Amino acid sequence: MNFWLMKSEPTTFSVDDFAKLPEQISPWEGVRNYQARNYMRAMKVGDQGFFYHSSCPAPGIMGIMQVVKAAYPDETAWDPTSPYFDPRSTRENPRWDRVDVQLVTRLQEPVLLKTLHTLASELGEFPLLQRGNRLSVLPVTEAQWKRILPMT
DNA sequence: GCCAACGTTGGC
DNA sequence: GCCAACGTTGGC
Numbered sequence: 001m002n003f004w005l006m007k008s009e010p011t012t013f014s015v016d017d018f019a020k021l022p023e024q025i026s027p028w029e030g031v032r033n034y035q036a037r038n039y040m041r042a043m044k045v046g047d048q049g050f051f052y053h054s055s056c057p058a059p060g061i062m063g064i065m066q067v068v069k070a071a072y073p074d075e076t077a078w079d080p081t082s083p084y085f086d087p088r089s090t091r092e093n094p095r096w097d098r099v100d101v102q103l104v105t106r107l108q109e110p111v112l113l114k115t116l117h118t119l120a121s122e123l124g125e126f127p128l129l130q131r132g133n134r135l136s137v138l139p140v141t142e143a144q145w146k147r148i149l150p151m152t
Numbered sequence: 153g154c155c156a157a158c159g160t161t162g163g164c
Numbered sequence: 165g166c167c168a169a170c171g172t173t174g175g176c
Binding site: 007054055059113134 | 172
């Protein structure tokens with residue numbers, strides 16, 4: 001099993017929005033970055049992930065997710081009315097993928113970015129804490145996962 | 153709102 | 165293939 005962290009801006013899709021969905025399942029769509037896409041392609045059903053709020057007053061981990069469907073084409077790339085429309089992606093040759101994720105646990109208290117920063121030396125190399133990191137989907141090592149999980 | 157960092161684009 | 169310009173991300 002592998003572990004991930006996936007960012008969402010709460011003004012676009014918040015943990016509240018997630019919790020309201022039937023079965024708490026949502027496609028993770030709109031990713032338009034090759035490295036993030038490739039990480040999604042590497043995901044397997046049963047992989048676990050942190051649901052993270054970015055670009056907000058208190059960025060941090062808000063929930064625990066699991067992957068319930070492996071990568072498949074992101075149809076929003078084909079929809080001219082979608083903000084994620086990308087004319088370079090075609091049905092014959094899909095450029096972007098999405099996965100389906102399920103919110104397993106909504107945290108009572110978020111694990112804030114500022115808290116994670118205090119653990120930086122223990123966590124070791126962690127893209128979330130590195131300067132200039134802009135990846136919206138990034139891998140978490142098992143050791144990092146096990147260190148962070150008890151704080152949730 | 154600011155700004156550093158980074159990815160992408162496109163001319164050459 | 166290089167690289168400048170541009171757009172976006174995301175914390176503060």
